Amino acid sequence: MNIGDIEKKVIDYWxxxxxxxWGRRLLYDTxxxxxxxxxxxxxxxxxTVLDVGCGPGxxxxxxSKFSYVIxxxxxxxxxxxxxxxxxxVNTDFIVADASYMPLRSSSIDYVVAYRVLEYLPDLMKxxxxxxxxxxxxxxxxxxxPSKTGFMLLALPSxxxxxxxxxxxxxxxxxxxxxxxxxxxxxxxxxxxxxxxxNLALIYITGYELNPFxxxxxxxxxxxxxxxxxxxIIVDKLSSYLESKLSPLLLAVLSLNIYALIMKR
Numbered sequence: 001m002n003i004g005d006i007e008k009k010v011i012d013y014w015x016x017x018x019x020x021x022w023g024r025r026l027l028y029d030t031x032x033x034x035x036x037x038x039x040x041x042x043x044x045x046x047x048t049v050l051d052v053g054c055g056p057g058x059x060x061x062x063x064s065k066f067s068y069v070i071x072x073x074x075x076x077x078x079x080x081x082x083x084x085x086x087x088x089v090n091t092d093f094i095v096a097d098a099s100y101m102p103l104r105s106s107s108i109d110y111v112v113a114y115r116v117l118e119y120l121p122d123l124m125k126x127x128x129x130x131x132x133x134x135x136x137x138x139x140x141x142x143x144x145p146s147k148t149g150f151m152l153l154a155l156p157s158x159x160x161x162x163x164x165x166x167x168x169x170x171x172x173x174x175x176x177x178x179x180x181x182x183x184x185x186x187x188x189x190x191x192x193x194x195x196x197x198n199l200a201l202i203y204i205t206g207y208e209l210n211p212f213x214x215x216x217x218x219x220x221x222x223x224x225x226x227x228x229x230x231x232i233i234v235d236k237l238s239s240y241l242e243s244k245l246s247p248l249l250l251a252v253l254s255l256n257i258y259a260l261i262m263k264r
Contacts, residue, residue, distance in 0.1 A: 033114055034062060036258060037141060041066045046109030050133060052098050052126075053116025057082030063112065064090040070103065072096040099125040101133060108133045111140035118145050118182045127197035134263040139202070144257045146206065147184035187251045190259060200262045205247045206254025 037059070040046075046067050054060045054071035055078050063069045064086060071086070072094045073079050079093045096102055098113070099120055111134060117126045130140050187204060194201050241250065251257045 030058065033059075033141075033143065033258070036260075037062070037112060040110060040139060040141060040260070044110060044139060046138075048107065048109050050101075050103070050108045050111045052101075052111060052113040052130070053119075054078065054082050054093070055115075057084075057086035059112060059114065060091055060093075061086040067110070070094065070108070072098065072101060074098070099129060101129050103133050105132050106135045109135055109138050111138070111142075113140060114143040117142060118184070120183075123183065123185075123193055124196055127193050127199060130261075131197050131199050131263055136263060139260060139262045140199075142259050142261065144190060144259075145182055145184045146251065146254055146257050147186050147189075148252050185257065187248055187257055190257060194259075194261055198264055200264050201259060202262050203247070203260040204251050205258050206251035206256065 041063070049063050049067045049069045051060050051063060051069055051071040054073045057071065060069050060071040060082050067090070069086075069091045070093075071079075071082055071091060073082065074095070074097050076095050079095050083091075083093050094102060098116055099122065111130050113126070113130065117123055120126045130142075134140060190204070191201060245253070
């Protein structure tokens with residue numbers, strides 16, 4: 001499959017997902033990312049933020065409360081949804097590929113790239129573009145799916161898929177819906193790409209600890225009291241484990257890798 005075919009599949013997939021995406025209650029990982037992001041917004045006070053792969057505008061809406069935001073996405077339908085939901089105050093929207101962003105070099109203070117770079121046929125191009133657009137000592141928050149975490153969750157996800165076929169409940173695990181289009185990475189691979197694109201790693205950690213993320217992602221679809229209890233338990237457990245485990249080990253054991261990087 002060539003690069004053009006891959007890009008078309010990604011565009012088609014996310015175009016179909018546009019309508020349902022915003023309607024979900026914010027899952028644990030989204031709120032977790034917002035906590036990380038808020039810390040950077042408060043500390044760095046960026047004037048201009050780039051939201052790469054903005055989707056329906058969940059983070060664009062959040063970021064625009066603090067800074068001027070440029071949001072890009074490869075799917076036109078997502079950009080339309082983002083513009084409608086996030087509004088035009090303090091925001092601009094561009095239909096573009098994260099591998100070739102139509103932005104001036106050294107024009108961005110803070111880049112947010114959550115749930116997007118893993119869909120690129122060439123991850124290095126994504127990192128090079130992030131570095132190009134960042135101002136000197138600008139920072140970027142990225143999220144990539146952990147290869148180890150995905151392997152750990154493969155069996156539970158298959159079990160839930162089977163249950164959904166034999167019961168009236170639809171256990172929809174959004175984390176795996178696009179698995180065939182995604183690439184998965186280890187922390188060491190991430191560090192290799194960062195070095196190759198001349199970006200400095202400031203911080204790396206993991207979240208959505210296994211197997212709780214699967215249970216939670218399923219229960220939250222039903223908005224039950226049990227889902228809120230699970231939500232609290234997962235949050236407390238994750239915070240505890242983060243304080244006890246080394247960041248690198250935690251990243252390996254987690255479904256997603258979160259990293260804060262800086263332009264050299």
